[in-house]
């Protein structure tokens with residue numbers, strides 16, 4: 001008898017790395033993606049919705065429902081200054097087919113997350129690959145909802161204070177620090193986090209990147225097109241290829257092969273610092289004497305991660 005796949009909701013801000021991570025999860029035999037909830041992040045939420053529909057068009061998966069979520073941060077901020085992934089948050093790629101937005105579900109993202117956990121208590125995994133505004137809002141509307149989640153996986157934050165958007169903050173947490181704070185303080189289900197440092201340290205080489213994009217297929221060509229702008233910028237800056245959301249996907253899909261080390265710790269988010277606003281703070285030495293709230297992935301097998309990307313690329317020919 002076939003084993004039932006785990007129900008998965010992907011909460012996304014529809015960026016370039018979100019696209020590849022989504023393709024990885026859609027190929028999974030372990031998870032069944034039952035919905036996408038969109039959140040303001042790499043672009044405004046209306047554009048994020050369009051981006052997610054474009055990603056699902058490339059994957060021929062428009063049958064999976066898509067829901068719009070928070071358009072503002074918890075404190076009401078709308079605009080995010082980050083042009084790395086393009087003005088539209090998806091590489092400003094002109095060739096991607098314009099999606100039919102009329103298929104967007106009418107129910108709000110927060111409502112659907114709460115409703116589905118009531119319909120399937122203990123069965124749903126929530127994967128967060130954008131700012132945590134939808135998650136924090138769900139926790140405010142229904143503080144018990146996370147007790148009904150099977151587990152939660154987050155790409156965001158940093159555990160050694162190394163920033164990628166400010167001197168000390170990671171993009172997803174910095175985009176809504178108060179939401180990240182609420183999420184870490186109030187989640188009541190097993191929660192695993194992949195932070196920025198482990199992504200930066202384990203990215204494939206540029207030669208490996210070009211190998212990935214040498215395959216034909218609709219998804220591969222789509223990724224190649226949307227990555228053109230950020231890849232050109234990274235090469236110009238002398239940076240490595242640094243996927244982010246894909247690391248979380250690989251850790252979820254093949255934990256025993258990809259994850260080499262984790263730490264179970266208490267972590268929170270700095271909300272007061274002039275230079276450290278939005279930085280994740282980890283209590284490594286148990287100074288605060290608080291119960292651990294997070295499992296942080298601190299070491300990844302680089303080669304197995306690349307193999308996961310390669311398998312996703314190869315599955316699309």
Ligand SMILES: [Ca+2]
Pocket residue numbers: 012013014015017018041129130245
């Ligand atoms: Ca993202």
